[in-house]
Amino acid sequence: ADAADEDETAEDGKCGGGGGGEVSGGEGGGIKGGKEGVSIAAAAVAAGAKAAAASEAWTTWELSLFSKAQVMYGTDCCAIARLLGSRSCREVAASMAAARALGEGIGEASARRNRRKSRSRHRKAQLKPPTAKSNTFKKRLGHRENELWPEYIACNCKGSCNAEYCSCHRDQNFCEKYCACSIRCSNRFRGCNCRGQCRTRQCPCLAAGRECDPDLCHNCTATCDGSAAPGTECLNMKLRLRQHLRVSMGRSTVQGWGAFLQGSCNEDDFLGEYTGDLITQEEADRRGRIYDRMNNSYLFNLNEQWVLDARHRGNKFRFANHSPKPNCKVRLMMVDGDWRVAVFANRNIKPNEELFYDYRYDEDVSPEWANNNKK
Template identity: 30%
Template sequence: MLNTSGLRAPDDNAGPSGLPLHYSLDNPNLGTPELITKVLKGVWKEFSEWKEEQARSLLRALRPPAKPTLHPVKPVPRALLPSTRISTTERHEFLVLDYSDDTTSSHEPWALHSEPVIVAPRAFDTLSSYESFTPTDRSVYVGDDSGDMPYVRYIDDPTFDATEDLDWYHNFAWMHLRDPDLELLVIEAARRLHVDHGLSYEHLQETGIFPFPLLAKGPTPGLLEENIKRDLTPFPRVGLDHEYPSTDFSTIFETLVITFCPFINCITPNCSVHSHPENLPLRVAPYAADAPPRTACGPACHQLFVAAEPVSWEPDVYNLLRTVLEVSPDAEPCDLAVVCLKPCNEVAQLASVIIKKLPAHKVPLPSRAAATPEFQDHILSSFVPNTPCRHTGHCTAANKCPCAYNGAHCSRVCRCPPKCERRWRGCNCTPDEDGLACCVSRSGNGKPNSRRNQACPCRQAARECDPDVCTGCASRDHTLGCCQNSQIQHGARKKTVLQKSQWGTGVFAAERMVPGDLICEYVGELIHPETTQSRSVLTIHRRCNYLFDLNPEFAVDAVHAGNESRFINHCEHDNVAAHIKLVNGEPRLGIYANRAIKPGDELLIDYGPDFAFYGAGNDTKDNGAGQESWMSSFTDPADDDTQDWTPSK
């Protein structure tokens, strides 16, 4: 709704948001608060007058247009009117007349013939009710749902307990939205103070008078940067042609490093899975000199000759090189030359000068060896992964190592040395006569043989093979198809199709499957226990549950995002089972075949005794999931000491 009265000018003792002005007079370098307040009030007054007239003009534009002049149309002869009689045997004929703009017929009528089309009632099956979801191939971290309510759900359904649902919310979703008019006022006032009065944007932000930060604070962009790519309100007095400060490369690069997820499952900034940002690595002295020599990158390579004269670069390129070296001081000059678009020998000369000024040092390790570490990460039902460690010394509780506190193995993401005593050692499996390693062997009746399953220490610990240390089974190279215990991380899933089953939509095999084959990963939103409770109101009302417990801190809920695994129906006579595995330090849930499956067979899973609560009735035998699958919390089969492929009951 338009505010035709414009914006109210602020009081003398209030800022543009109606709040008292907060500023400090202790710093003489700050801009004058009285000047900032005066400019803000001036912009506010100008904008209020313009907004009022703009609103009037928009309202005038909503007036209906004048009625058009209608020309009389000659009546159609009765003989040419269509007949209301319908015959299933006669051939129908009707006349067509063309009229020109002056309402007179320009041609003689001509006849068209048509055959009757009879549409039988219920010729098409009615579409069953369904719910939409966002397809995804990886789980998405959500944590806790927002406490801001976007709307009242199922407000027209008297069977829904809206009161219980509303108890989980604290605010309305729109209460935190910024007023775009107020943003425009702040931008224009900051521009005038900078251009007309010579105050820097940094000083303006330090006064604390503006209701929004002008410049970026860490990874959060400021108001000026946010509005560079935005169409602002066409306030004629705003300086849209003014160049606002952009974030320098050093800040952007540091933000990318902080938000970069180094987990081998992700290797991307701002990944959708992990909730915690990774800190910058510990500064270490460059050790590139110890690396084996590389082939010269070109005629100007630093390995061939050194630049004769001192190097002088543009400030932007110099800052780029310094920023990269601060994070990766051991980077090769050949690689840095590509990044900086400079000759390799010049890069090497300038890099040697920059590295000497960096406060880098080797982190010494204590000479005394640590005690034999203890681990608890093989009990996946109770294990919650911790943030990677980044401390000095051995990975012990005395050194405040989070991995030691949690009973977890250190991973490649941790900042400890590769030979840390808490690192997972991997397996020594080698391919058998069939060219397979770390696999589940099958006995004569097609059932998995648990004894050979125990041979692989990774399988025994409910882990997928680590591509860094499990070298004998070639788990790093998925194209070889050798390692049979790295299916989730390689996406080695089986082909399936969605189609109608006797219980609604179901998942069917599109190829042959044998016990131990990964069919797909069960993915969805990673949520905390409190959110599982808040969503239970809707779960019970919809009578559809897509929840799998992953560990005490997280559950996977596929109600809003997921893949085909959410459609697997329930049956006590199952042919697939769910298994939680630690994949490169991350617990993930795979759906595996537990018996031989032929193409065309429906995939069925036993969701456990709680399944009846969500709508299958007291008798769960051969009952499916209705229109879509209903899932209940599932006991982790990895807790079973036998580690076989029998589904949890």
């Protein structure tokens, strides 16, 4: 009876489970863990029965989110409770214990299996992502840089995806964490396991044209919350963390206005993001005909369906001019299911140097000043 009167905070501290404590089981009594030889699993099931009786039944939405949350947080019942927002740590712990008793636990079992893997196999997994079975990853590796892909639309598949009816398979996109398919789907992207800084194409995320996701790339999570040791930070999260350099606007040495880097940077350093209005390809064709007559265009293809127009709303990178020998390069990167345009240094850049990148003009449509700039 004393155990039932403990406050919520004390009960939350017991979520991980213990061997010698008390777990309240029925009305007016408790189950002794170590003294009576009753297993922890049986005690947890009893706690689950009491919690279920004291609260409303779990909804389908809560059960679905609970299943996904176990993959993200493992056995951290309080973190799962905060994500649900409608259940206490005690209720979550009781449901996890009941699931483990039935052999349906996710977090602990998968963690033990991962720890049993040898180091040599772990290093191979670092270079080959779990989704290597999927043809999507092979196609991504073989694509040309900045090749346009279809827009990502989360699939509604039940269980593992089938290439015949899955929208992700059809568009040659990965299944993301937003998809309804099983976490064991062979087309689902599972992030990277890199021990370095994710700066080369050995990182599966970078090789697939996407930034690291702290929900999937667990070694990169410390960078996102600021707890990574100096020299170990993930360098493939610049767009997500908005770690851009300062750029100013001034009169260009080539044509009109230009963009200038205020400090200095090294090759492959992240400079910033090209932003603008999101418009359809049809609207971009209409505006493009007008901009061509004005000899002034800020259109940038984002994917097969959408285009960025920075003419009316954009940042200073819209003033970066064209050069066939640029000091900058742009990459299309996927961040949380959305395509974004990242600008990187193509070489070491000095302070106050004007920024250029290759517009990839065709000979018959390039303006006169761009042709004169070819050397």
